[in-house]
Amino acid sequence: MNKITIIGSGSVGSTIAYTLTVQGIASEIVMIDINEEKAKGEALDIRQGVPFCTPCSVYAGSYEDAKDSDIVIITSGIARKPGQTRLDLAQTNVNIIKSITPNITKYAPDAIYLFVSNPVDILTYTFCKCSGIPESRILGSGTILDTARLRARLSEYYQINQQNVHAYVLGEHGDSSFVPWSVANISNIPANAYQKAMENTDGMLIPPLNYADVEDYMRKSGGNVIRRKGATFYAVSISVCHIVKCILSGIDTNMTVSTMLNGEYGISDVCLSLLTTVGHKGVVNKLNLPLTESEHAALVHSSECLKEIIKKVQI
Ligand SMILES: NC(=O)C1=CN([C@@H]2O[C@H](COP(=O)(O)OP(=O)(O)OC[C@H]3O[C@@H](n4cnc5c(N)ncnc54)[C@H](O)[C@@H]3O)[C@@H](O)[C@H]2O)C=CC1
Numbered sequence: 001m002n003k004i005t006i007i008g009s010g011s012v013g014s015t016i017a018y019t020l021t022v023q024g025i026a027s028e029i030v031m032i033d034i035n036e037e038k039a040k041g042e043a044l045d046i047r048q049g050v051p052f053c054t055p056c057s058v059y060a061g062s063y064e065d066a067k068d069s070d071i072v073i074i075t076s077g078i079a080r081k082p083g084q085t086r087l088d089l090a091q092t093n094v095n096i097i098k099s100i101t102p103n104i105t106k107y108a109p110d111a112i113y114l115f116v117s118n119p120v121d122i123l124t125y126t127f128c129k130c131s132g133i134p135e136s137r138i139l140g141s142g143t144i145l146d147t148a149r150l151r152a153r154l155s156e157y158y159q160i161n162q163q164n165v166h167a168y169v170l171g172e173h174g175d176s177s178f179v180p181w182s183v184a185n186i187s188n189i190p191a192n193a194y195q196k197a198m199e200n201t202d203g204m205l206i207p208p209l210n211y212a213d214v215e216d217y218m219r220k221s222g223g224n225v226i227r228r229k230g231a232t233f234y235a236v237s238i239s240v241c242h243i244v245k246c247i248l249s250g251i252d253t254n255m256t257v258s259t260m261l262n263g264e265y266g267i268s269d270v271c272l273s274l275l276t277t278v279g280h281k282g283v284v285n286k287l288n289l290p291l292t293e294s295e296h297a298a299l300v301h302s303s304e305c306l307k308e309i310i311k312k313v314q315i
């Protein structure tokens, strides 16, 4: 029996509920929203498709209904508008997190908390500071979405299955994110050697990968989707369901998610994404990747950008 509570039944929250249901990941899903009618409508719409899925009870509820949840996913807040940065949203969404924290922790003190609302690193940090929940049970989806976008791009570039692409985005889920290319590989071939390896095997000629262009594509992906359809919710929901699936499976899995740093790479008191082992009880370990000097500097820069925001918002 896996019980998941989702706070916020907007595009992201309801798509996560739908995806969890279709993938048969949860047996009970509670949907909470300040707009109760919206939560009821979304839950009903999903529930009416359940006869064709693995049995799952999906319903709109109150905080009390979150009792005994294994995982609580937070998607409530104001979505980023075209042209708006994630960080513009910071104070409004910090206030929402502070208002819901006592309500949800009262009923689900033992849950793992998974943040999606933006700015996700700042909200994850806020919850670490004000909830009393152990840091090992608090994570933000962080750069898992950016990592998925990077892998998608590399897979398109090399025309190879995404499963063969092992590359990560670290730091802020935002403008200061970066790719540690020194640890990126395609089927265990370092990213900078893969193009040569392809030429050797089948004579295909493709230009060498332009790292800056790929990172630019990755960082602009969210904005490009929002410009076209007003919001992003499918890729993030699939990414969040991957995290949930890994937690519930009990098999430790490495992924890029946002957690509180306590001295890793010399950085403390900020939440950002590192390659992190996530398991049944939440955060198991943060991997100490052998970053180059410039990659380490990029990570420190990202932490400083986030700390600037933390200084400006009232937590
Ligand atoms: N971390 C990531 O990779 C991504 C994060 N997001 C973020 O997810 C969040 C949600 O996005 P959407 O679902 O598109 O927005 P949305 O506007 O469709 O839904 C937000 C929902 O939160 C609810 N809400 C607001 N205040 C609340 C409160 N105090 N208690 C309970 N519910 C409350 C609203 O009624 C609304 O239904 C945004 O902050 C967005 O920026 C979106 C995509 C990717």
Ligand SMILES: CC(=O)C(=O)O
Pocket (backbone or CB within 6 Å): 080, 086, 118, 145, 221, 222, 223, 232
């Ligand atoms: C909205 C957002 O954070 C994204 O799509 O990356």
